[in-house]
Amino acid sequence: MDQPLTADHFKPHIGKDFKVKDGRHELTLTKVDLRRLEAHETTLFERPPFTLIFSGPPRDVLPQGMYTL
Numbered sequence: 033m034d035q036p037l038t039a040d041h042f043k044p045h046i047g048k049d050f051k052v053k054d055g056r057h058e059l060t061l062t063k064v065d066l067r068r069l070e071a072h073e074t075t076l077f078e079r080p081p082f083t084l085i086f087s088g089p090p091r092d093v094l095p096q097g098m099y100t101l
Contacts, residue, residue, distance in 0.1 A: 036079050037079075038079050038080075038082070039064045039066045039080070039082035041063065042049065042064045042082075042084055043064050045061050046063065046064060047060065047061065047062075048060070048081070049062055050086070050101040051097050051101065052094065052100070052101060053099065055099070055101040056075065057071045057092075057094050058087055059086035059087065059088045059094070059101070060086060060087050060088070061077065061084060061086055062083070062085050062086060062087045063084075063085035064082060064083075064084060064094050065082060065083040065084075065085060066080055066081075066082045067080060067082065067083070068080070069081075072079065
C-alpha cells in the first residue's frame with residue numbers, strides 16, 4: 033500500500049464483524065477513535081493516530097496483544 037492507513041479507511045466498517053485469524057473470536061468494530069494532535073505533535077506523525085475499538089461476547093476475553101483480523 034502506498035499510503036498509510038487512516039481512520040477514514042476503517043469508518044465504513046463500523047458495525048461489521050471481523051474474525052481473528054486462526055482463532056475462534058469474532059469481534060464487531062464499534063468505534064474508530066481519532067486522537068487530536070497537539071500543535072507540537074503535527075510534525076511527528078505521517079497521519080493522525082487512531083484507535084479501533086472492537087466488542088465481542090461477554091466472558092470470552094481475548095488477551096491483550098496484536099492480532100490479524
